[in-house]
Amino acid sequence: MxxxxxxxxxxxxxxxxxxxxxxxxxxxxxxxxxxxxxxxxxxxxxxxxxxxxxxxxxxxxxxxxxxxxxxxxxxxxxxxxxxxxxxQPPPALPLDDEMVNELDDPAQVAVENIDREKVRAALVLLTPEQRQVVVLKFLEGWDNEAVAARLEKPVGSIKALQHRALDTLRRTLLPVREKSYE
CATH class of the missing domain: 1.10.1740.10 (RNA polymerase sigma factor, region 2, helix turn helix motif)
Structure with missing residues (x-):
């Protein structure tokens, strides 16, 4: 035991x-x-x-x-x-409140905040299951077996959900990044 x-x-x-x-x-x-x-x-x-x-x-x-x-x-x-x-409908997610160090470059902080907001907006495009997999696996640090147990799905399904979610995020975010840094 x-x-x-x-x-x-x-x-x-x-x-x-x-x-x-x-x-x-x-x-x-x-x-x-x-x-x-x-x-x-x-x-x-x-x-x-x-x-x-x-x-x-x-x-x-x-x-x-x-x-x-x-x-x-x-x-x-x-x-x-x-x-x-x-x-009720979900509220708009606010930007993270961060303490800005006076050594931080304000332009860099602004770019990071914009990127963070773009990631949040991209997460909304995922299905609820894909979003759960991304949150549990990458933000909470769970392994595939724990995510599978939580969602009551086989590990293979979790890997497929993860793959589809990352593909959607990649297609959504990469064109934005390439345009914003040109």
Whole structure:
């Protein structure tokens, strides 16, 4: 029995230390994931709170994951985000607030912000599954097996989604980059 299985076993008995450890281990990643998909830290905090509240309800009713706790929690967060977007259209994603060092070249900072916004706009062109694969794999650093477990798809399907997503991003972003630097 691995440490995650032992942790889940203790959580099913509502051991406060185990529940706290689960929250401490997984809430930062769930928060980052939610911020990336929602574009709003306050909504992401609400998503994290609701995700762990739902997790406790599932445990109370005798359910919950047998393994892959991380994927299970991300899936719960994704369901909350999907429900949120069904209730209202997605907001425009703001530019990241960055502290500008006085040594930074303002023109370079502007170019980086424009590039970042172009990437965000290109991500919107992806299907929801492709976007999830890109976020989990490249922004969260998950391996293909973990992404496959989260999306409940074979690893080959994850690789195909990743390939299509990267191809779409490449076709969308490369012509823009070539024109902007000529």
């Amino acid at each position: 691995n440490s995650e299985s032992r942790l889940l076993e203790s959580a099913r008995c509502f051991d406060q230390a185990a529940l706290g450890e689960i929250y401490d281990n997984y809430s930062p990643g769930v928060f980052r994931y939610a911020v990336r998909l929602l574009g709003d830290a306050d909504l992401a905090e609400e998503c994290v709170a609701e995700t762990f509240s739902r997790f406790l309800k599932v445990l109370h009713n005798g359910g919950g994951p047998q393994d892959y706790l991380k994927a299970y929690l991300y899936q719960m967060a994704h369901h909350w985000i999907t429900d949120f977007y069904r209730r």
